[in-house]
Amino acid sequence: MSGRRGRSRFDALKRNAGASPGGPSGRSGPRGAAATAPRSASGLRRGLGAAAIAALVPAAAACGGADGTAAAPEGGPSPDSTYGGAMPAAQAPAPEGFTPVEIEGIKINAPEGWEVDDADGRLCMRPPGQAACAYGSLQVLPHVAERDPDKWPKKGDAFDKKNGWASDPTACRSLNTAEAGDVKVKEAEQQTLPDPFTTHADGLKSHHSAWTVTCENNDTFEVRLWFLPTSDVAVYVWSVDARYAAVYDEIATSMDVTEYNE
DSSP states (O other), rough: OOHHHHHHHHHHHHHHTTOOOOOOOOOOOSSSSOOOEEEHHHHHHHHHSSOOOOOOOOOOSTTTTTOOOOOTTTOOOOOOHBBOOSSOOOOOOOOTTTTEEEETTTTEEEEETTTEEETTEEEEEEEETOSSSSBTOEEEEEEEEEETOOOOGGGGGGSOOOTTTTSSBOOOOSSSTTTTOSSOOOOOOOOOOOEEEEOTEEEEEEEEEEEEEEEEEEEEEEEEEEEETTTTTEEESSBBOOOHHHHHHHHHHHBBOTTTTT
C-alpha cells in the first residue's frame, strides 16, 4: 500500500520500537541462498494483485498440524494449548503499510518499502538499506528442519534450547561483525518471554523463542524464531535490528499456512 496513511502506520511501528544504528550487509541466514533480483513489497503487490478472499478452511487441530490429528509437537505442550481454538476467518487484506506475499503456499505480509527475495526455498524480507539477507532481515522458511542438514530447529527441540538460535551457533552476527562473520560466539542466553506462543492469522500457535548472544569481542545481538514443529515452518530474524522489533511481531502474526498444509 502507498500514500500517507500506509507510511504513517509503518513509521509509527518503527518509532515505538526504539532506535539503533543501521547495519552492514551480512552473511546469508541459516543456509546459503542463491542471489535473485530483489522485489519491493509494492512491486510484489502488482504481481500478486489484491489479496484474494480465501475459502473458509478448518485450522489444523495441532500445533502446525497438516492432517488434523491430535499429536503434540515434539517436546511441546498438548494440542489444546498450542492451537488457537478458532476457525480461521476468510483471508483479510493486508493492513495499511503491508503487502501480502507468498512462498510455497505460506501467506504472510511484508512491510512496504522492504525488499523481498524468494530463492533457494527461503523468502527473505530486507529492511531499507540492507543489501543482504542478514542483519535486520526476516526469513520465512518452509520445510525448515527437513531441508537443514542438522534438522534444525526441530531436532532435540532446539527451538527451546539455550544454543538453539541457529543450526550452527558459532559465528557472531552483531551489527559490527555480521558482514565479516569472523568473530566467534562466547555464550548465548534464551530469553524468558511473557508468552512463549504466538497465534497466527490461521489460528495456529507457534513456539516463539528469542536469544541474546554474546560474542568473543563482547558485542551482543538478538535472534528471534517462530516455529510450527508439525508444519515444519519457521519465521526467523537472523539478527534483530531493534528499530523493527514491533514490525517483526506484526509480520510473524500475519502468517497463514493453510494452503501450505493442504
